[in-house]
Amino acid sequence: QKEVEQNSGPLSVPEGAIASLNCTYSDRGSQSFFWYRQYSGKSPELIMSIYSNGDKEDGRFTAQLNKASQYVSLLIRDSQPSDSATYLCAGNTGNQFYFGTGTSLTVIP
Amino acid sequence: DAGITQSPRYKITETGRQVTLMCHQTWSHSYMFWYRQDLGHGLRLIYYSAAADITDKGEVPDGYVVSRSKTENFPLTLESATRSQTSVYFCASRIYGTVGTDTQYFGPGTRLTVL
Numbered sequence: 509q510k511e512v513e514q515n516s517g518p519l520s521v522p523e524g525a526i527a528s529l530n531c532t533y534s535d536r537g538s539q540s541f542f543w544y545r546q547y548s549g550k551s552p553e554l555i556m557s558i559y560s561n562g563d564k565e566d567g568r569f570t571a572q573l574n575k576a577s578q579y580v581s582l583l584i585r586d587s588q589p590s591d592s593a594t595y596l597c598a599g600n601t602g603n604q605f606y607f608g609t610g611t612s613l614t615v616i617p
Numbered sequence: 618d619a620g621i622t623q624s625p626r627y628k629i630t631e632t633g634r635q636v637t638l639m640c641h642q643t644w645s646h647s648y649m650f651w652y653r654q655d656l657g658h659g660l661r662l663i664y665y666s667a668a669a670d671i672t673d674k675g676e677v678p679d680g681y682v683v684s685r686s687k688t689e690n691f692p693l694t695l696e697s698a699t700r701s702q703t704s705v706y707f708c709a710s711r712i713y714g715t716v717g718t719d720t721q722y723f724g725p726g727t728r729l730t731v732l
Contacts, residue, residue, distance in 0.1 A: 542721075550726075551725055552660070552707070553723070554720055557719060603667060603673070605650070
């Protein structure tokens with residue numbers, strides 16, 4: 509069974525700090541990885557996608573992929589209270605997408 | 618407005634009844650997906666469709682039926698609802714071109730309660 513596991517948290521960081529979210533996956537055939545943000549009662553929205561080993565930066569967000577270790581992470585720099593949400597890690601193999609259970613992040617003002 | 622819409626947003630039904638959840642997208646994306654989200658399980662893929670008249674099972678397809686006669690619509694039917702199908706259901710469409718453009722857009726969700 510293909511799985512994506514996340515540190516379940518909850519994670520609390522002070523405003524302005526770096527939040528680090530981690531994810532491991534079981535299927536070495538997974539091609540792409542995604543980080544979604546989900547506010548309570550809302551639908552997931554895509555923050556970052558990453559396909560190659562290494563880092564990918566987009567504004568305050570940096571995704572990191574290490575295929576040898578089957579590890580994906582998301583760093584949020586200068587965390588803001590508006591970043592408080594659940595973050596979902598996902599991988600895909602072809603048309604099948606597998607999601608982790610999410611990590612709840614609270615940014616404390 | 619462009620995007621994905623789902624209806625109804627909230628539904629209460631009884632065990633054994635047939636329920637259909639509707640999903641409509643205005644982008645003409647080829648791929649569409651149905652997920653359910655439950656505490657402790659995250660999002661799980663029920664069915665997906667690569668194009669009109671092409672559907673395939675996901676991780677948890679039992680008890681569900683899908684059809685896709687038109688690109689823009691992807692209804693999900695619970696043939697005989699059970700309490701274990703109480704969940705939040707999300708429809709999504711996918712834009713997929715070159716590497717780096719794979720993105721799923723989610724609808725607002727349908728909260729289904731089976732009594």
